[in-house]
Amino acid sequence: MPVETSLNRSMTSKAVKAIKPSGIRKFFDLLAGMDGAISLGVGEPDYITPWHIREAAIYALEHGRTMYTSNAGTPELRQEIARYLSRVHGLEYNPLGEIVVTVGVSEALDLAARAILDPGDEVIIPDPSYVSYPSCITLAGGIPVPVPTWEAESFELNPKDVAKAITPRTRAILLGYPANPTGAVMPYDKLAELAIVAERHNLIVLSDEIYNRLTYGVTVPSFASLPGMKERTVVLNGVSKAYSMTGWRIGYAAGPKEIIAGMTKIHQYTMLCASSMGQAAAIEALKNGEPDIQAMVEDYNHRRQVMVSGFNSLGLSCFDPRGAFYAFPSIKSTGLSSDEFAERLLKDEKVAVVPGTAFGQQGEGYLRCCYATSLPQIEESLERIKRFLSRL
Structure with missing residues (x-):
């Protein structure tokens, strides 16, 4: 076997080669420039950021607050995050050392992975799960270990399956x-079982709670609020989804001081700090945005019911999502793969959905459809899918 040298070595790293381009963005790019197309693909609220939040950013601009902030975020925002976590989840964090503000929750995940992982460390993730999970782990030198979840079990991660997947390398x-893409939630009893597994094997838990406030008839606790879990959990959250602030790119992490210090150190040499104007807007959102959340959740719930019942009426059995803003209908009855169905639907009827395979092997036979779009768009997309199915 030839030895790799600087003369024949690839220009990109092995880690970069190991990750796949986002399956979500692939269909978003195909959609660009397609007249009359409807997108159920990108997971983004269709609401404009509420005015009082935008006004806070305008005020910051008008008063010249356009400079760098502390690497960890402004003291005011970290204090407001601490108040929010106390008010909503009963969690107490010191804003001076246990909270870091990041450029969206995606950066928080990246920083957390790089802060805790050594090369070859394993991280257990649900399958299907958000597209960034395996890639962030791989780029941090770790190894993602998918644990299958099943529609028959409401896409809940089974603690017994997690325990079986643990090895001496599990970190x-x-x-x-x-959950993204399924909309599933975990009941408290299963979270408690998972907490026992984490404690028994001395594992760190990275808890992505970005959709935590978008739930329908259920309440999802922060994993850190479970007995004994605050000391080993990094809470990853932000303002993107609940406050319709995706483009502002303000996220945060709260957790053990040692891990947050490590994350902040990496953050210093990469992003430096999150946008100062965005941080000002986030303070207003956390302080006064509760009525906005309630209004959006009520509307999302109506759209959810329309989309889920619509898929079921078309013969595409659809899991009943209890959180986030995604439906995950099964297209197994059509005989098409997820990729084939999504590509043909986009070409024939100009409806963009994301194939379930973008989220892991367990996503085969499913589509992710976002209902954070207007009701007329949802109803029209269902009519187009009906036409598409009639020709199969």
Whole structure:
């Protein structure tokens, strides 16, 4: 076997080669420039950021607050995050050392993975799960270990399956509930079982809670609020989804001081700090945005019911999502793969959905459809899918 040298070595790293381009962005790019197309693909609220939040950013601009902030974020925002976590989840964090503000929750995940993982460390993730999970772990030198979840079990991560997947190299469990792409939530009893597994094997838990406030008839606790879990959990959250602030790119992490210090150190040499104007807007969101959340959740719930019942009426059985803003209908009855169905639907009827395989092997036979779009768009997309199915 020839030895790799600087003369024949690839220009990109092995880690970069190991990750796949986002399956979500692939269909978003195909959609660009397609007249009359409807997108159920990108997971983004269709609401404009509420005015009082935008006004806070405008005020910051008008008063010249456009400079760098502390690497960890402004003291005011970290204090407001601490108040929010105390008010909503009963969690007490010191804003001076246990909270770091990041450029979206995606950066928080990246920083957490790089802060805790050594090369070859394993991280257990649900399958299906958000597309960034395996890639962030791989780029940090770790090895993602998918644990299958099943529609018959409401896409809940089974603690017994997690325990079976643990090896001497296992370092952490990465959770995301409410889940993207399924909309599943974990009941308290299963979270408690998972907490026992984490404690028994001395594992860190990375808990992605970005959809935590978007739930329908259920309440999802922060994993850190479970007995004994605050000391080993990094809470990953932000303002993107609940406050319709995706483009502002303000996230945060709260957790053990040692891990947050490590994350902040990496953050210093990469992003430096999050946008100062965005941080000002986030303070206003956390302080006064509760009525906005309630109004959006009520509307999302109506859209959820329309989309889920619509898929079921078309013969595409659809899991009943209890959180986030995604439906995950099964298209197994059509005989098409997820990729084939999504590509043909986009070409024939100009409806963009994301194939379930973008989220892991367990996503085969499913589609992710986002209902954070207007009701007329949802109803029109269902009519187009009906036409598409009639020709199969």
